[in-house]
Amino acid sequence: MDTVALFFTGALIAGGIYWFLCVLGPAERKGKRALDLSGGSISAEKVQDNYKQYWSFFRRPKEIETADKVPDFVDTFYNLVTDIYEWGWGQSFHFSPSIRGKSHRDATRLHEEMAVDLIQAKPGQKILDVGCGVGGPMRAIASHSRANVVGITINEYQVKRARDHNRKAGLDALCEVVCGNFLKMPFGDNTFDGAYSIEATCHAPKLEEVYAEIYRVLKPGSLYVSYEWVTTAKFNPDDEEHVEVIQGIERGDALPGLRAYSDIAVAAKKVGFEVVKEKDLAAPPAEPWWTRLKMGRLAYWRNHVVVQILSAVGVAPKGTVDVHEMLFKTADFLSRGGETEIFSPMHMILCRKPIS
Ligand SMILES: C=C(CC[C@@H](C)[C@H]1CC[C@H]2C3=CC[C@H]4[C@H](C)[C@@H](O)CC[C@]4(C)[C@H]3CC[C@]12C)C(C)C
């Protein structure tokens, strides 16, 4: 091969690698690097076993119904997915309606700020974030409201990540993170001036149990808002395709069973809340929340190749490929749930704990 041919072949290969890694683009530009993918608090050699264990919960549905097993199963799930979520989505583990002319990052932030505006949080007040993840919403909400936010998550690894992010963002004076079960919170009665949960209480086996705990720790007269994952009025349990989509969402997202939209206010009232407002934030005229998932497909495919290579050379733990594949399929079930409008991840309920 002469020098010119060699030069052009080299340039073509370099261009191909640049296109694959940069033009095809990371799903989320700022965040974790592929090289840092881990199994959370699970040691690298146990990731594959834990993934199998995660699936075995679904083979024995009775176990899922046994409420006391659910927090462990959810904890395992978040050890497996937290790094991949951060790498491919960012620090806010939830959806938001698309907003014309705004980036996903801005749309996400507006969705988070709406929650804290709804509960009318004031500077200096103490607000609870139920199921806080790695704290994306908590940081946005603390900066927006100047309230003190206390987040709780069942997953130890997320606590560490959230605290690191809070420190780096210079928000550790306003944001605190606690490891614990939201079904049995380590807080006294009447502690908080407000509370919110963003796409987290769907992991509770019985909604009234987590709502009762939130009710207990709130001061009388204060507000609580939740964005709930639900099946909508369009869901038909006799339609095989609907059932396939909903089961796909449950299995890929560690859910003990999706609730119907009509169950939410019933659970809130049962524990003593007054329901101030209820609205499906995904319903038209809101722009679709699932377009971000669909638009990312090419990047997810690229991510899959990256994960396969890193796993083969021993940089990412064995089992990461299986977890990534599960998420890949879950993204498809979620998009189908959104397109058919049988599923919403943002059924909003605003409640008040009565004064007496
Ligand atoms: C509220 C919950 C999580 C909601 C979303 C944040 C996540 C649901 C599905 C996740 C993803 C699916 C596909 C992944 C992709 C294959 C990978 O390359 C990069 C990360 C994904 C985009 C990942 C990101 C987070 C989700 C969108 C549940 C658990 C209650």
Ligand SMILES: C[S@@+](CC[C@H](N)C(=O)[O-])C[C@H]1O[C@@H](n2cnc3c(N)ncnc32)[C@H](O)[C@@H]1O
């Ligand atoms: C999908 S993530 C959402 C995180 C965060 N609200 C956000 O939007 O970025 C769900 C969160 O709920 C937490 N969670 C689930 N079950 C829990 C439980 N029993 N106790 C405490 N946290 C729990 C998970 O650990 C995770 O942090």
